[in-house]
Amino acid sequence: MAMKRKEPIVLDTACLREDEHIAARDTIDILSGKWKLQLITTLHCGGALQFMEIQRLIPGIGPKMLARELHDLEANLLISRTVMDTRPVTVRYELTPHGHTLQGIINEMRAWGRIHRRMVMGR
């Protein structure tokens, strides 16, 4: 008697394509990490800011983390770093136009997060 053949599970690939996963993952990776969201939002609202100004606006972040996160964002062309020739030197960090486009997604995350919190915490 023939074995009952179990067909391999293959879903409609349209929504499971590899590069679709990658695109979403890229976005998540950029936004992941403890301070990225706050940092982006702070620069979005605050415009151009200096290193210490940012540190004061984000309570709890240390210089090491702040420097690292700023590097990451700069490498992704999301912020620009400008050394001003003042004395002592100051550095101006600012979201690029591309960086500002992230705020749309962040706002959606806020909206969903609020709904989610009500759902999980129960009203």
Next chain:
Amino acid sequence: MAMKRKEPIVLDTACLREDEHIAARDTIDILSGKWKLQLITTLHCGGALQFMEIQRLIPGIGPKMLARELHDLEANLLISRTVMDTRPVTVRYELTPHGHTLQGIINEMRAWGRIHRRMVMGR
């Protein structure tokens, strides 16, 4: 002579409110982790699936990680877990309606991620 008073930096708080940060962070936390996005998308496209079916659909994931991620999502009311009384037992995992609402954000992440990739990789 009076010192030049540096005003403390206080930005319009509307976009920097603590609970706004938290809401966005909740969303990120749910979507962070190596397999969450793929897992949600797989269940979104595939409907109800068994443990092993999911494992086959997500190449590389091990049973430990899969179990953990499923637990996380269930704790957040994003998926439902149903034990079927078959022999041997099988378990059916399925996105809840609330879970399906995540796909909107995920799709936006994909769209942004594609744009971003073109921007960084240069064309």
Next chain:
DNA sequence: CAGGATCCGGTTAGATACTG
């Protein structure tokens, strides 16, 4: 089939101290 238990290497993030 559906997982839990254990071990283990790599990454992450904080504290502290120091430099140009």
Next chain:
DNA sequence: CAGTATCTAACCGGATCCTG
């Protein structure tokens, strides 16, 4: 002011083995 260097504790994710 604007960071870097170093050390360490915590966490993440994988491999392997085991159970009901």
